[in-house]
Amino acid sequence: MSENPLKRHLTRSVRVDHVTLGGTAPVVVQSMTNTDTADVAATVKQVAELARAGSELVRITVNTEQAAAAVAPIREALDRAGCNVPLIGDFHFNGHKLLSLYPECAQALAKYRINPGNVGRGARRDEKFASMIELACRYDKAVRIGVNWGSMDQELVVRMMDENSRSGQPKDNDEVIRQIMVVSALDNARRAEELGLGRDRIVLSCKMSGVQDLIGVYRELARRSDYALHLGLTEAGMGSKGIVASTAALAVLLQEGIGDTIRISLTPEPGGSRSQEVIVAQQILQTMGLRSFTPMVVACPGCGRTSSTVFQQLAQDIQAYLREQMPVWSVRYPGVEQMSVAVMGCVVNGPGESKHANIGISLPGTGEVPVAPVYEDGVKTVTLKGDAIAREFQSIVEHYVESHYAR
Secondary structure (H helix, E strand, C coil), X not given: CCCCCCXXXXXXXXXXXXXXXXXXXXXXXXXXXXXXXXXXXXXXXXXXXXXXXXXXXXXXXXXXXXXXXXXXHHHHHHHHCCCCCCEEEEECCCHHHHHHHCHHHHHHCCEEEECHXXXXXXXXXXXXXXXXXXXXXXXCCEEEEEEECCXXXXXXXXXXXXXXXXXXXXXXXXXXXXXXXXXXXXXXXXXXXHCXXXXXXXXXXXXXXXXXXXXXXXXXXXXXXXCEEXXXXXXXXXXXXXXXXXXXXXXXXXXXXXXXXXXXXXXXXXXXXXXXXXXXXXXXXXXXXXXXXXXXXXXXXXXXXXXXXXXXXXXXXXXXXXXXXXXXXXHHCCCHHHCEEEEECCCCCHHHHHXXXXXXXXXXXXXXXXXXXXXXXXXXXXXXXXXXXXXXXXXXXXXXXXXXXCC
16 A cells, blocks of 8 residues: 555554554445344355455444344454454443443454443443443554544533533534534543553544534644544445535545545445445545556546447446456456556547556547457557457456556
8 A cells, every 4th residue: 555645734643453544545445244243154254355456444233232242253354364453342322331341342443433422421431331342452453543423422511511501602513513522532541541542542532423614623623633534424325326425525634634544325226235334435436546446447427429339348248357357357467557558438538548548548539440459558459340359458467457457
């Protein structure tokens, strides 16, 4: 992984098993399963799928004794399969109890996620929080203190809302809520440090579903602390809405150098793959030039010159093919993830875009000569004709990868 080319907000490095967050480390992609964690086979299958898609950390729900008991077997099954992705335990309400009752679970997880709003109330809240932090210290685990505006610490909400209403110039409720989120995260981080957890074992997050709210909260977190920060728009939604909203929020923060790990909280389509959230996270980072994960395909949107769907199908097939090859190519052909491929639909911009890419093809548009010139590093190398253009172009891409990226 290469370093983030933008100037990063200075944060502490946090080790999560073999993965490093913060400091000069690149932004890390994270995801979360939606299986019943007690179902070991289903959870192992989904964790492995997310890891193959490129998730570098995977969070699993630990909400019952059955789920806690399943964590160690899940870790063991993944290790046997050669999948070493670190697992994060997502705890609410009863995490102190589950981690205490199931030490194998506490040991198998690489990081604990604690939501201060769901730990408890009053003295019991402090006791439960302390218990989880002490277990993290005992097993040398990282902790994400994850505040969520859907489950804020109600005692803190009441206190800060009352203080605001009594002030001479009260702020609007939205601004106060943003302040509550930041105060909750920072106060609980300080409490964790007082309990013995190192600053280099703490990650903070303040999840909100409003784009401008999220940007404002993380700017304030970055201004007031040097903790590693986990970015994510909570309850982002389905399909294009979730993708657009997440991109709008995270792109602004990443451009300002804020954020050490990201998750795209998409609602999956019925029957859709959970790994879509991983692909979107990678594409945000790659299109911003922060990291490279898989060769990117440039393709024109189509117009009246491109009434045929051949170029659309070829672009889709090539993108899918490149992503499918990456688990093998990333090992065999270092640097291939930075390769660019152009699939263009006519002669207007086709040759120019193809010349700018490492390898490109310009397919014939409506009324054009039925030939497809192929360019490699700006030089036309061959012209394809006939019904086998797609297959022949894929073979050319394979040969280019072998000849340019082999060790």
